[in-house]
Amino acid sequence: MRLVIATCSVDYAGRLTAHLPLAKRLLVVKGDGSLLVHSDGGSYKPLNWMSPPCTLSIIEPDEDQRAAGVTEVWKVTHTKTADMLIVSIREIELDSTHDLGIDPGLQKDxxxxxxxxxxxxxxxxxxxxxxxxxxxxxxxxxxxxxxxxxxxxxxxxxxxxxxxxxxxxxxxxxxxxxxxxxxxxxxxxxxxxxxxxxxxxxxxxxxxxxxxxxxxxxxxxxxxxxxxxxx
Structure with missing residues (x-):
């Protein structure tokens, strides 16, 4: 699992469209390929996400994006629907990767x-x-x-x-x-x-x-x- 705290904006395009303006957020990239965008609120629910199967690629910002302060762009594309989640990153404060191992699953009472x-x-x-x-x-x-x-x-x-x-x-x-x-x-x-x-x-x-x-x-x-x- 990769955890990134970054100042970024997020755009979702596909069967629906959504925009998250520039703010500091937690980006969670899971081992199954999913990406979740969290704020410091809202309990466990992410602001937006892309579920697997999907692919994540990091691309260079264009001239307009660079002029706006964007340093890198994450493009997450769903394999079956072609929906896209675009994360435009300006600054990364933390970037860490952790191996959580095999999860035993939720044990209900x-x-x-x-x-x-x-x-x-x-x-x-x-x-x-x-x-x-x-x-x-x-x-x-x-x-x-x-x-x-x-x-x-x-x-x-x-x-x-x-x-x-x-x-x-x-x-x-x-x-x-x-x-x-x-x-x-x-x-x-x-x-x-x-x-x-x-x-x-x-x-x-x-x-x-x-x-x-x-x-x-x-x-x-x-x-x-x-x-x-x-x-």
């Missing part, structure tokens, strides 16, 4: 891990006609708990929590933004699934077009609730 396994086995709980694609679908920014397809064949990303709060909705939103850039997956809709979903999280999810699903853990495990029976 027992209940969340079991919920994921059970929902994968009972994928019909998402709705009639849903089918499982895979558990732990890896993206450039982390694994989506479950990737499924609905009855029409459209992609569905599922984020699972024991207790669903706003942070979980933000996490799923980040996955959806990234996955919808992939033409092989898009359009991707989201399902926020939990044993309990806080009202604020439900409001935020529904405002963003994310469906909420409350899971009955005991019922999914096949545990008979004697209190609910008359006899």
């Amino acid at each position: 027992g209940v969340e891990a079991h919920l994921q396994k059970l929902l994968a086995e009972q994928i019909h709980l998402l709705g009639d006609g849903h089918t499982l694609v895979r558990r732990e679908y890896m993206t450039a920014i982390g694994p989506v708990d479950i990737l499924a397809r609905d009855a029409s064949g459209a992609s569905v990303a599922v984020e699972l929590k024991r207790r669903g709060d706003i942070d979980g909705v933000e996490q799923l939103t980040r996955y959806l933004e990234l996955m919808n850039r992939d033409p092989l997956l898009a359009p991707v809709t989201g399902v926020f699934a939990a044993q309990e979903i806080k009202p604020q999280a439900r409001t935020l999810a529904e405002d963003r077009g994310i469906r909420c699903l409350v899971l009955d853990y005991d019922a999914m495990r096949g545990i008979d609730d004697g209190k609910a029976r008359l006899f």
Whole structure:
């Protein structure tokens, strides 16, 4: 992983366009080829990024760029879509490379891990006609708990929590933004699934077009609730 703190501007061109004006930012180049642009705020969410497969090339600035103080230009091109992320660098304050080794992956607590396994086995709980694609679908920014397809064949990303709060909705939103850039997956809709979903999280999810699903853990495990029976 390469970490660069630089004064730069960033332009994204492709199916959408975006511009980040000149400022000091953290550039993260990961081993999988992805590039993330961070500011000192916004929690874990990058300001912009390019997900793999992509290639990064460093090119010399042209005369106009040199006159504006640009010392080097990073051009990151997505292999499948030809979308481009252009980073115009004026000054680099830190440039370091680190070998992080093989990551063992996220270890969920027992209940969340079991919920994921059970929902994968009972994928019909998402709705009639849903089918499982895979558990732990890896993206450039982390694994989506479950990737499924609905009855029409459209992609569905599922984020699972024991207790669903706003942070979980933000996490799923980040996955959806990234996955919808992939033409092989898009359009991707989201399902926020939990044993309990806080009202604020439900409001935020529904405002963003994310469906909420409350899971009955005991019922999914096949545990008979004697209190609910008359006899």
